[in-house]
Amino acid sequence: MQLLERYLQSVANFLPAKNRKDILAELRANLTAEFEAHEEATGRPLTEDDEADILRKHGLPMAVASRYFPQQHLIGPEWIATYWFVLKIGLAVAAAVTLVISLMEVALDKISAGELVAMWFRYPATALTVFAWTTLVFATGEYFARRFHWKHELSKFCWDPRKLPVIRLNGESAGGSPKSDFFGACIGLLILLPMANWLNLAPLAAHHGVAFTHSWRTFYEICLFCAIVSVVIAFARMLRPDWGILKPATGIATSAILLAALANFLRYAPWLVPSGTMQPAIDLVSLNMILRLMVRAWMVALVVIIAVYAWSFVKQLRQRNPRTGISPVVV
Amino acid sequence: MTPSSKPAISPVDAADASDAQFENLRQEVRRGALPLAVLSALRKEFYGYTLRQELAAKGLEIDESTLYPLLRRLETHGLLTSQWREEDKRNKRFYRLSPAGKVVLKRLLDEWRTLNQSLNDIV
Numbered sequence: 001m002q003l004l005e006r007y008l009q010s011v012a013n014f015l016p017a018k019n020r021k022d023i024l025a026e027l028r029a030n031l032t033a034e035f036e037a038h039e040e041a042t043g044r045p046l047t048e049d050d051e052a053d054i055l056r057k058h059g060l061p062m063a064v065a066s067r068y069f070p071q072q073h074l075i076g077p078e079w080i081a082t083y084w085f086v087l088k089i090g091l092a093v094a095a096a097v098t099l100v101i102s103l104m105e106v107a108l109d110k111i112s113a114g115e116l117v118a119m120w121f122r123y124p125a126t127a128l129t130v131f132a133w134t135t136l137v138f139a140t141g142e143y144f145a146r147r148f149h150w151k152h153e154l155s156k157f158c159w160d161p162r163k164l165p166v167i168r169l170n171g172e173s174a175g176g177s178p179k180s181d182f183f184g185a186c187i188g189l190l191i192l193l194p195m196a197n198w199l200n201l202a203p204l205a206a207h208h209g210v211a212f213t214h215s216w217r218t219f220y221e222i223c224l225f226c227a228i229v230s231v232v233i234a235f236a237r238m239l240r241p242d243w244g245i246l247k248p249a250t251g252i253a254t255s256a257i258l259l260a261a262l263a264n265f266l267r268y269a270p271w272l273v274p275s276g277t278m279q280p281a282i283d284l285v286s287l288n289m290i291l292r293l294m295v296r297a298w299m300v301a302l303v304v305i306i307a308v309y310a311w312s313f314v315k316q317l318r319q320r321n322p323r324t325g326i327s328p329v330v331v
Numbered sequence: 332m333t334p335s336s337k338p339a340i341s342p343v344d345a346a347d348a349s350d351a352q353f354e355n356l357r358q359e360v361r362r363g364a365l366p367l368a369v370l371s372a373l374r375k376e377f378y379g380y381t382l383r384q385e386l387a388a389k390g391l392e393i394d395e396s397t398l399y400p401l402l403r404r405l406e407t408h409g410l411l412t413s414q415w416r417e418e419d420k421r422n423k424r425f426y427r428l429s430p431a432g433k434v435v436l437k438r439l440l441d442e443w444r445t446l447n448q449s450l451n452d453i454v
Contacts, residue, residue, distance in 0.1 A: 023403070025415075026379065029423045030399060033380040059396040067400040 003051045004031055007061060014065030023068055031058065074139040076146075083138045090130040096304065098123050103300040178241050182234035189227040195220060210284065211275035215268035222261040226254040245316045251309035259302045262295055365393060367443055369401060370428060370436045373411060378423040402426055410435055 008024055008031075015023055034054055035046055042050075058064065075083050102119050105111040111119070233250040237243055265271070270288040368391055372382060379399050386393055405411045410432035414425050428436065 019403075025422070026399065026424045029421060030379040030395065032421065033378070033423070034395075037380070037384075057395075059394070064396045067396055068403065070404075 007055045010061035011065050014062050015068055075142050079138055087134045090134050091127050094126045094130050178237040182238050185230040185234040189231050192224055192227050210272050213271050215265055219261050219265045226257055229254055248309040248313035252306055255302045255306045262299050266295055367439050370432055373426055373428045376425050376427045378425045
Protein backbone atom coordinates (compact mmCIF):
# COMPACT_ATOMS: atom_id res chain seq x y z
CA MET A 1 0.00 0.00 0.00
CA GLN A 2 2.99 2.26 0.25
CA LEU A 3 3.01 2.75 -3.50
CA LEU A 4 -0.61 3.84 -3.32
CA GLU A 5 0.20 6.53 -0.76
CA ARG A 6 3.13 7.75 -2.82
CA TYR A 7 0.92 7.82 -5.87
CA LEU A 8 -1.80 9.79 -4.09
CA GLN A 9 0.77 12.22 -2.75
CA SER A 10 2.00 12.85 -6.30
CA VAL A 11 -1.54 13.35 -7.59
CA ALA A 12 -2.24 15.73 -4.67
CA ASN A 13 0.58 18.02 -5.79
CA PHE A 14 -1.37 18.90 -8.94
CA LEU A 15 -4.97 18.84 -7.70
CA PRO A 16 -7.04 22.00 -7.27
CA ALA A 17 -6.62 23.10 -3.65
CA LYS A 18 -10.35 23.58 -3.10
CA ASN A 19 -11.38 19.91 -3.33
CA ARG A 20 -8.02 18.26 -2.86
CA LYS A 21 -8.84 16.30 0.31
CA ASP A 22 -12.17 15.11 -0.96
CA ILE A 23 -10.80 13.99 -4.32
CA LEU A 24 -7.91 12.17 -2.65
CA ALA A 25 -10.23 10.37 -0.25
CA GLU A 26 -12.40 9.24 -3.12
CA LEU A 27 -9.41 8.16 -5.21
CA ARG A 28 -8.02 6.23 -2.26
CA ALA A 29 -11.34 4.46 -1.72
CA ASN A 30 -11.66 3.52 -5.39
CA LEU A 31 -8.08 2.36 -5.79
CA THR A 32 -8.23 0.38 -2.56
CA ALA A 33 -11.40 -1.31 -3.80
CA GLU A 34 -9.59 -2.14 -7.03
CA PHE A 35 -6.64 -3.59 -5.10
CA GLU A 36 -8.98 -5.73 -3.03
CA ALA A 37 -10.83 -6.93 -6.11
CA HIS A 38 -7.52 -7.90 -7.66
CA GLU A 39 -6.53 -9.82 -4.51
CA GLU A 40 -9.85 -11.59 -4.55
CA ALA A 41 -9.47 -12.51 -8.20
CA THR A 42 -5.92 -13.82 -7.85
CA GLY A 43 -6.45 -15.39 -4.42
CA ARG A 44 -3.24 -13.90 -3.01
CA PRO A 45 -2.04 -10.63 -1.50
CA LEU A 46 -0.90 -7.94 -3.92
CA THR A 47 2.76 -7.74 -4.73
CA GLU A 48 4.48 -4.42 -5.35
CA ASP A 49 4.50 -5.24 -9.08
CA ASP A 50 0.72 -5.78 -9.04
CA GLU A 51 0.23 -2.43 -7.31
CA ALA A 52 2.56 -0.75 -9.77
CA ASP A 53 0.63 -2.25 -12.70
CA ILE A 54 -2.72 -1.02 -11.40
CA LEU A 55 -1.38 2.46 -10.68
CA ARG A 56 0.34 2.65 -14.08
CA LYS A 57 -2.97 1.82 -15.75
CA HIS A 58 -4.67 4.47 -13.66
CA GLY A 59 -2.45 7.10 -15.24
CA LEU A 60 0.34 9.58 -14.74
CA PRO A 61 -0.33 11.59 -11.54
CA MET A 62 -0.20 14.92 -13.36
CA ALA A 63 -2.58 13.72 -16.08
CA VAL A 64 -5.01 12.26 -13.53
CA ALA A 65 -5.03 15.50 -11.52
CA SER A 66 -5.56 17.64 -14.62
CA ARG A 67 -8.88 15.90 -15.32
CA TYR A 68 -10.29 17.28 -12.09
CA PHE A 69 -9.91 20.84 -13.32
CA PRO A 70 -12.77 22.43 -15.21
CA GLN A 71 -12.23 22.37 -18.97
CA GLN A 72 -10.46 25.61 -19.70
CA HIS A 73 -9.29 27.63 -22.63
CA LEU A 74 -8.15 31.21 -22.82
CA ILE A 75 -10.14 31.94 -25.96
CA GLY A 76 -12.94 29.66 -27.04
CA PRO A 77 -13.94 28.53 -30.52
CA GLU A 78 -16.55 31.29 -30.88
CA TRP A 79 -13.96 34.04 -30.64
CA ILE A 80 -10.79 32.42 -31.92
CA ALA A 81 -11.27 33.54 -35.55
CA THR A 82 -11.93 37.15 -34.46
CA TYR A 83 -8.94 36.96 -32.13
CA TRP A 84 -6.61 35.86 -34.96
CA PHE A 85 -7.99 38.55 -37.24
CA VAL A 86 -7.48 41.31 -34.66
CA LEU A 87 -4.04 39.98 -33.76
CA LYS A 88 -2.92 39.95 -37.39
CA ILE A 89 -4.19 43.50 -37.91
CA GLY A 90 -2.49 44.63 -34.68
CA LEU A 91 0.85 43.10 -35.67
CA ALA A 92 0.60 44.58 -39.18
CA VAL A 93 -0.23 48.04 -37.81
CA ALA A 94 2.71 47.81 -35.37
CA ALA A 95 5.01 46.86 -38.27
CA ALA A 96 3.63 49.67 -40.45
CA VAL A 97 4.07 52.25 -37.70
CA THR A 98 7.65 51.08 -37.12
CA LEU A 99 8.31 51.26 -40.88
CA VAL A 100 6.86 54.74 -41.25
CA ILE A 101 8.72 56.06 -38.20
CA SER A 102 12.01 54.57 -39.35
CA LEU A 103 11.59 55.93 -42.90
CA MET A 104 10.69 59.35 -41.52
CA GLU A 105 13.76 59.34 -39.33
CA VAL A 106 15.93 58.35 -42.29
CA ALA A 107 14.32 60.97 -44.52
CA LEU A 108 14.97 63.64 -41.93
CA ASP A 109 18.57 62.43 -41.50
CA LYS A 110 17.93 61.91 -37.82
CA ILE A 111 19.29 58.39 -37.40
CA SER A 112 22.17 56.33 -38.71
CA ALA A 113 21.87 52.92 -40.39
CA GLY A 114 22.89 51.26 -37.10
CA GLU A 115 20.12 53.02 -35.20
CA LEU A 116 17.67 52.00 -37.92
CA VAL A 117 18.62 48.34 -37.47
CA ALA A 118 18.33 48.74 -33.70
CA MET A 119 14.85 50.19 -34.19
CA TRP A 120 13.78 47.06 -36.09
CA PHE A 121 15.34 44.82 -33.48
CA ARG A 122 12.86 46.38 -31.06
CA TYR A 123 9.92 45.27 -33.24
CA PRO A 124 9.66 41.76 -31.64
CA ALA A 125 9.17 43.44 -28.25
CA THR A 126 6.44 45.66 -29.74
CA ALA A 127 4.84 42.64 -31.40
CA LEU A 128 4.94 40.77 -28.11
CA THR A 129 3.19 43.67 -26.39
CA VAL A 130 0.49 43.72 -29.09
CA PHE A 131 0.10 39.95 -28.71
CA ALA A 132 -0.11 40.18 -24.92
CA TRP A 133 -2.71 42.96 -24.88
CA THR A 134 -4.84 41.38 -27.60
CA THR A 135 -4.79 38.04 -25.81
CA LEU A 136 -5.52 39.67 -22.46
CA VAL A 137 -8.53 41.57 -23.81
CA PHE A 138 -10.00 38.51 -25.53
CA ALA A 139 -9.26 36.20 -22.59
CA THR A 140 -10.97 38.64 -20.21
CA GLY A 141 -13.97 38.82 -22.54
CA GLU A 142 -14.07 35.04 -22.73
CA TYR A 143 -13.89 34.73 -18.96
CA PHE A 144 -16.82 37.07 -18.37
CA ALA A 145 -18.81 35.57 -21.24
CA ARG A 146 -18.44 32.13 -19.70
CA ARG A 147 -19.07 33.34 -16.17
CA PHE A 148 -22.24 35.22 -17.01
CA HIS A 149 -23.36 32.92 -19.84
CA TRP A 150 -23.20 35.66 -22.47
CA LYS A 151 -21.84 33.39 -25.13
CA HIS A 152 -25.17 31.85 -25.93
CA GLU A 153 -26.72 35.28 -26.28
CA LEU A 154 -23.87 36.55 -28.45
CA SER A 155 -24.31 33.69 -30.87
CA LYS A 156 -27.88 34.92 -31.38
CA PHE A 157 -26.63 38.46 -31.99
CA CYS A 158 -28.91 40.17 -34.43
CA TRP A 159 -27.39 40.58 -37.88
CA ASP A 160 -28.64 40.90 -41.40
CA PRO A 161 -27.08 38.81 -44.19
CA ARG A 162 -28.17 41.51 -46.67
CA LYS A 163 -25.72 43.90 -45.01
CA LEU A 164 -22.70 41.67 -45.65
CA PRO A 165 -20.03 43.14 -47.97
CA VAL A 166 -20.54 42.58 -51.68
CA ILE A 167 -18.40 39.99 -53.46
CA ARG A 168 -15.07 41.50 -54.40
CA LEU A 169 -12.94 40.59 -57.36
CA ASN A 170 -9.27 40.13 -56.75
CA GLY A 171 -7.41 43.39 -56.62
CA GLU A 172 -10.25 45.42 -55.26
CA SER A 173 -9.44 46.91 -51.94
CA ALA A 174 -12.02 46.45 -49.19
CA GLY A 175 -13.22 50.01 -49.62
CA GLY A 176 -13.03 50.39 -53.40
CA SER A 177 -15.11 49.03 -56.24
CA PRO A 178 -13.95 49.88 -59.81
CA LYS A 179 -16.72 52.47 -59.93
CA SER A 180 -15.63 54.26 -56.76
CA ASP A 181 -11.99 54.06 -57.86
CA PHE A 182 -12.93 55.74 -61.14
CA PHE A 183 -14.90 58.39 -59.30
CA GLY A 184 -11.95 59.05 -56.99
CA ALA A 185 -9.49 59.28 -59.89
CA CYS A 186 -11.77 61.79 -61.68
CA ILE A 187 -12.00 63.94 -58.55
CA GLY A 188 -8.20 63.87 -58.28
CA LEU A 189 -7.86 64.99 -61.90
CA LEU A 190 -10.45 67.73 -61.45
CA ILE A 191 -8.55 69.09 -58.46
CA LEU A 192 -5.26 69.04 -60.36
CA LEU A 193 -6.44 70.72 -63.58
CA PRO A 194 -7.08 74.24 -62.20
CA MET A 195 -3.68 74.22 -60.54
CA ALA A 196 -2.10 74.85 -63.94
CA ASN A 197 -3.21 78.45 -63.61
CA TRP A 198 -1.97 78.83 -60.07
CA LEU A 199 1.48 77.89 -61.17
CA ASN A 200 1.61 80.89 -63.41
CA LEU A 201 0.99 82.66 -60.32
CA ALA A 202 0.14 85.92 -60.65
CA PRO A 203 -2.17 86.32 -57.69
CA LEU A 204 0.26 85.12 -55.12
CA ALA A 205 3.23 86.90 -56.65
CA ALA A 206 1.37 90.15 -56.94
CA HIS A 207 0.05 90.19 -53.42
CA HIS A 208 2.91 88.67 -51.47
CA GLY A 209 5.98 89.09 -53.63
CA VAL A 210 6.46 85.32 -53.96
CA ALA A 211 7.03 83.22 -57.11
CA PHE A 212 7.10 79.51 -57.78
CA THR A 213 10.25 78.22 -59.47
CA HIS A 214 10.16 76.23 -62.71
CA SER A 215 10.60 72.92 -60.85
CA TRP A 216 6.92 73.19 -59.84
CA ARG A 217 5.86 73.13 -63.45
CA THR A 218 7.78 69.90 -64.16
CA PHE A 219 6.44 68.29 -61.01
CA TYR A 220 2.90 69.40 -61.78
CA GLU A 221 3.05 67.89 -65.27
CA ILE A 222 4.18 64.56 -63.89
CA CYS A 223 1.35 64.60 -61.31
CA LEU A 224 -1.11 65.42 -64.08
CA PHE A 225 0.20 62.54 -66.18
CA CYS A 226 -0.22 60.12 -63.24
CA ALA A 227 -3.76 61.38 -62.57
CA ILE A 228 -4.75 60.88 -66.22
CA VAL A 229 -3.27 57.38 -66.23
CA SER A 230 -5.23 56.58 -63.04
CA VAL A 231 -8.48 57.76 -64.63
CA VAL A 232 -7.87 55.68 -67.77
CA ILE A 233 -6.96 52.57 -65.81
CA ALA A 234 -9.91 52.98 -63.42
CA PHE A 235 -12.19 53.31 -66.47
CA ALA A 236 -10.68 50.15 -67.99
CA ARG A 237 -11.29 48.31 -64.73
CA MET A 238 -14.90 49.41 -64.75
CA LEU A 239 -15.28 47.77 -68.15
CA ARG A 240 -13.28 44.70 -67.18
CA PRO A 241 -13.63 44.06 -63.42
CA ASP A 242 -11.72 40.80 -63.79
CA TRP A 243 -8.55 42.75 -64.60
CA GLY A 244 -7.96 43.20 -60.88
CA ILE A 245 -4.20 43.06 -61.27
CA LEU A 246 -4.26 46.39 -63.14
CA LYS A 247 -4.89 48.28 -59.93
CA PRO A 248 -1.75 47.27 -58.02
CA ALA A 249 0.32 47.36 -61.24
CA THR A 250 -0.75 50.93 -62.00
CA GLY A 251 -0.44 51.86 -58.35
CA ILE A 252 3.17 50.70 -58.27
CA ALA A 253 4.00 52.46 -61.56
CA THR A 254 2.38 55.82 -60.75
CA SER A 255 3.69 55.85 -57.17
CA ALA A 256 7.21 55.08 -58.42
CA ILE A 257 6.97 57.88 -61.01
CA LEU A 258 5.75 60.30 -58.34
CA LEU A 259 8.52 59.20 -56.00
CA ALA A 260 11.13 59.87 -58.68
CA ALA A 261 9.50 63.22 -59.45
CA LEU A 262 9.59 64.19 -55.77
CA ALA A 263 13.22 63.15 -55.45
CA ASN A 264 13.99 65.31 -58.46
CA PHE A 265 11.90 68.16 -57.05
CA LEU A 266 13.91 68.05 -53.81
CA ARG A 267 17.12 68.75 -55.72
CA TYR A 268 15.91 72.15 -56.92
CA ALA A 269 15.36 73.99 -53.64
CA PRO A 270 14.32 76.66 -52.90
CA TRP A 271 10.94 76.28 -54.53
CA LEU A 272 9.54 79.61 -53.45
CA VAL A 273 11.55 82.71 -54.34
CA PRO A 274 11.01 86.47 -54.12
CA SER A 275 9.10 87.81 -57.07
CA GLY A 276 10.71 90.81 -58.76
CA THR A 277 11.90 93.58 -56.56
CA MET A 278 9.08 93.38 -54.05
CA GLN A 279 10.00 92.20 -50.55
CA PRO A 280 8.07 88.96 -49.75
CA ALA A 281 5.38 89.38 -47.12
CA ILE A 282 6.06 85.93 -45.67
CA ASP A 283 9.15 84.16 -44.37
CA LEU A 284 10.29 82.19 -47.42
CA VAL A 285 13.07 80.35 -45.56
CA SER A 286 10.58 78.80 -43.12
CA LEU A 287 8.12 78.12 -45.91
CA ASN A 288 10.76 76.30 -47.96
CA MET A 289 11.73 74.26 -44.90
CA ILE A 290 8.11 73.25 -44.30
CA LEU A 291 7.85 72.32 -47.96
CA ARG A 292 10.95 70.15 -47.69
CA LEU A 293 9.44 68.30 -44.72
CA MET A 294 6.14 67.81 -46.53
CA VAL A 295 7.86 66.45 -49.62
CA ARG A 296 9.88 64.00 -47.53
CA ALA A 297 6.80 62.84 -45.65
CA TRP A 298 5.04 62.34 -48.98
CA MET A 299 7.98 60.29 -50.21
CA VAL A 300 7.79 58.07 -47.14
CA ALA A 301 4.06 57.60 -47.67
CA LEU A 302 4.70 56.66 -51.30
CA VAL A 303 7.24 54.02 -50.27
CA VAL A 304 4.64 52.48 -47.97
CA ILE A 305 2.00 52.65 -50.73
CA ILE A 306 4.35 50.95 -53.21
CA ALA A 307 5.03 48.19 -50.65
CA VAL A 308 1.30 47.64 -50.12
CA TYR A 309 0.60 47.55 -53.88
CA ALA A 310 3.56 45.22 -54.43
CA TRP A 311 2.18 42.84 -51.82
CA SER A 312 -1.24 42.91 -53.46
CA PHE A 313 0.35 42.40 -56.89
CA VAL A 314 2.35 39.34 -55.79
CA LYS A 315 -0.71 37.90 -54.03
CA GLN A 316 -2.80 38.22 -57.16
CA LEU A 317 -0.12 36.78 -59.40
CA ARG A 318 0.00 33.72 -57.16
CA GLN A 319 -3.78 33.32 -57.17
CA ARG A 320 -4.16 33.83 -60.88
CA ASN A 321 -5.55 30.90 -62.75
CA PRO A 322 -2.67 29.71 -64.99
CA ARG A 323 -5.03 28.55 -67.74
CA THR A 324 -7.40 31.45 -68.05
CA GLY A 325 -5.21 34.18 -66.61
CA ILE A 326 -8.25 35.36 -64.70
CA SER A 327 -8.03 35.87 -60.97
CA PRO A 328 -10.49 33.86 -58.94
CA VAL A 329 -13.28 35.63 -57.17
CA VAL A 330 -12.53 36.20 -53.53
CA VAL A 331 -15.47 35.59 -51.31
CA MET B 332 7.94 13.84 -59.79
CA THR B 333 4.16 13.91 -59.68
CA PRO B 334 2.38 17.16 -60.52
CA SER B 335 1.52 17.70 -56.87
CA SER B 336 5.24 17.29 -56.00
CA LYS B 337 4.30 16.01 -52.57
CA PRO B 338 6.41 13.14 -51.26
CA ALA B 339 4.61 9.80 -51.24
CA ILE B 340 3.56 8.50 -47.81
CA SER B 341 4.79 5.04 -47.01
CA PRO B 342 2.09 2.39 -46.35
CA VAL B 343 3.31 2.05 -42.75
CA ASP B 344 3.00 5.81 -42.15
CA ALA B 345 -0.40 5.83 -43.84
CA ALA B 346 -1.58 2.99 -41.59
CA ASP B 347 -0.27 4.82 -38.49
CA ALA B 348 -2.00 8.02 -39.54
CA SER B 349 -5.19 6.10 -40.19
CA ASP B 350 -5.01 4.41 -36.77
CA ALA B 351 -4.44 7.75 -35.08
CA GLN B 352 -7.37 9.30 -36.94
CA PHE B 353 -9.59 6.37 -36.06
CA GLU B 354 -8.60 6.62 -32.41
CA ASN B 355 -9.37 10.35 -32.34
CA LEU B 356 -12.77 9.84 -33.94
CA ARG B 357 -13.54 6.88 -31.70
CA GLN B 358 -12.79 9.01 -28.64
CA GLU B 359 -15.09 11.72 -29.97
CA VAL B 360 -17.94 9.29 -30.55
CA ARG B 361 -17.51 7.85 -27.07
CA ARG B 362 -17.11 11.23 -25.37
CA GLY B 363 -20.68 12.17 -26.10
CA ALA B 364 -22.07 8.79 -25.07
CA LEU B 365 -20.28 8.40 -21.71
CA PRO B 366 -22.36 10.86 -19.65
CA LEU B 367 -25.50 9.21 -20.96
CA ALA B 368 -24.24 5.77 -19.94
CA VAL B 369 -23.14 7.00 -16.51
CA LEU B 370 -26.42 8.82 -15.82
CA SER B 371 -28.40 5.77 -16.92
CA ALA B 372 -26.36 3.40 -14.75
CA LEU B 373 -26.73 5.68 -11.73
CA ARG B 374 -30.46 5.19 -11.53
CA LYS B 375 -29.05 2.61 -9.10
CA GLU B 376 -26.55 3.67 -6.45
CA PHE B 377 -22.85 2.94 -7.04
CA TYR B 378 -19.48 4.17 -5.88
CA GLY B 379 -16.76 4.86 -8.44
CA TYR B 380 -15.08 1.50 -8.71
CA THR B 381 -18.26 -0.59 -8.73
CA LEU B 382 -19.81 1.72 -11.31
CA ARG B 383 -16.81 1.16 -13.54
CA GLN B 384 -17.22 -2.61 -13.12
CA GLU B 385 -20.92 -2.38 -13.86
CA LEU B 386 -20.28 -0.48 -17.09
CA ALA B 387 -17.45 -2.83 -18.07
CA ALA B 388 -19.71 -5.83 -17.48
CA LYS B 389 -22.09 -4.30 -20.02
CA GLY B 390 -19.31 -3.81 -22.54
CA LEU B 391 -18.44 -0.18 -21.84
CA GLU B 392 -14.88 0.05 -20.55
CA ILE B 393 -14.01 3.46 -19.15
CA ASP B 394 -10.65 4.54 -17.78
CA GLU B 395 -10.71 5.39 -14.09
CA SER B 396 -9.07 8.72 -14.84
CA THR B 397 -12.01 9.54 -17.12
CA LEU B 398 -14.85 8.16 -15.04
CA TYR B 399 -14.04 9.58 -11.60
CA PRO B 400 -13.65 13.21 -12.72
CA LEU B 401 -16.78 12.80 -14.87
CA LEU B 402 -18.76 11.77 -11.78
CA ARG B 403 -17.63 14.87 -9.94
CA ARG B 404 -18.46 17.08 -12.90
CA LEU B 405 -21.97 15.65 -13.21
CA GLU B 406 -22.44 16.18 -9.48
CA THR B 407 -21.23 19.79 -9.75
CA HIS B 408 -23.86 20.32 -12.46
CA GLY B 409 -26.51 19.03 -10.09
CA LEU B 410 -27.28 15.87 -12.07
CA LEU B 411 -25.97 13.49 -9.38
CA THR B 412 -26.02 13.43 -5.63
CA SER B 413 -23.36 11.77 -3.55
CA GLN B 414 -22.96 10.50 -0.05
CA TRP B 415 -19.98 9.22 1.92
CA ARG B 416 -20.93 5.96 3.61
CA GLU B 417 -19.17 3.05 5.24
CA GLU B 418 -19.25 -0.25 3.41
CA ASP B 419 -17.07 -3.26 4.27
CA LYS B 420 -15.41 -1.16 6.97
CA ARG B 421 -14.32 1.44 4.41
CA ASN B 422 -15.67 4.86 3.63
CA LYS B 423 -16.87 5.15 0.07
CA ARG B 424 -18.58 7.83 -1.89
CA PHE B 425 -21.85 6.62 -3.39
CA TYR B 426 -23.44 8.38 -6.33
CA ARG B 427 -27.04 8.38 -7.49
CA LEU B 428 -29.11 10.26 -10.02
CA SER B 429 -30.59 13.50 -8.63
CA PRO B 430 -34.15 14.67 -9.45
CA ALA B 431 -32.69 17.18 -11.93
CA GLY B 432 -30.56 14.38 -13.36
CA LYS B 433 -33.68 12.26 -13.94
CA VAL B 434 -35.25 15.02 -16.02
CA VAL B 435 -32.08 15.57 -18.03
CA LEU B 436 -31.58 11.84 -18.50
CA LYS B 437 -35.07 11.46 -19.92
CA ARG B 438 -34.46 14.23 -22.43
CA LEU B 439 -31.04 12.88 -23.30
CA LEU B 440 -32.44 9.40 -23.88
CA ASP B 441 -35.08 10.81 -26.22
CA GLU B 442 -32.34 12.64 -28.08
CA TRP B 443 -30.19 9.54 -28.16
CA ARG B 444 -32.99 7.38 -29.57
CA THR B 445 -33.77 9.91 -32.27
CA LEU B 446 -30.13 10.20 -33.18
CA ASN B 447 -29.71 6.46 -33.15
CA GLN B 448 -32.72 6.03 -35.41
CA SER B 449 -31.41 8.64 -37.82
CA LEU B 450 -27.97 7.12 -37.87
CA ASN B 451 -29.41 3.69 -38.53
CA ASP B 452 -31.34 5.12 -41.46
CA ILE B 453 -28.23 6.86 -42.77
CA VAL B 454 -25.74 3.99 -42.42
